[in-house]
Amino acid sequence: MQTMTYEQAQTHLKTLSREFGVKPPELRLSPNTRGSYYHTPHWPSTLKKFSLAERNSYLRGVISVGLADPRWSLQNTLLHEFAHHLTCYLHGPMVNHQRPFCESLERVTRFFYGDTRLYPWKDEYVCVRNYAKRVGLCE
Numbered sequence: 001m002q003t004m005t006y007e008q009a010q011t012h013l014k015t016l017s018r019e020f021g022v023k024p025p026e027l028r029l030s031p032n033t034r035g036s037y038y039h040t041p042h043w044p045s046t047l048k049k050f051s052l053a054e055r056n057s058y059l060r061g062v063i064s065v066g067l068a069d070p071r072w073s074l075q076n077t078l079l080h081e082f083a084h085h086l087t088c089y090l091h092g093p094m095v096n097h098q099r100p101f102c103e104s105l106e107r108v109t110r111f112f113y114g115d116t117r118l119y120p121w122k123d124e125y126v127c128v129r130n131y132a133k134r135v136g137l138c139e
């Protein structure tokens with residue numbers, strides 16, 4: 001049960017990308033699979049020396065969303081996966097759900113919802129949920 005079209009999802013990704021100064025990730029939706037992933041782009045070892053604008057011309061992330069997963073709405077899945085995209089641009093490809101990712105997700109959900117409590121932190125990975133509780137993003 002999805003209430004958002006592919007075009008609407010892409011528009012959200014473009015808006016988020018503009019706000020955070022990164023190139024929009026490619027979006028792939030698969031109706032019959034579960035689980036969503038951020039495919040980390042190839043990072044040349046010299047890229048850490050580059051500015052964000054220079055990184056934009058090299059990196060191209062891909063978000064794959066399995067629409068058959070009933071636990072997460074497409075909207076919140078996009079926010080989680082976009083936070084991976086932003087984290088990859090800022091910190092490189094080695095971060096999974098550690099603190100830099102949590103900080104990205106905090107920024108992304110605050111921009112998108114205006115109020116971080118509207119994001120379902122209780123359904124997040126334990127380390128992400130604990131971060132949200134510790135810094136007061138949710139009850």
Ligand SMILES: [Zn+2]
Binds near residue numbers: 080084097
């Ligand atoms: Zn993740």
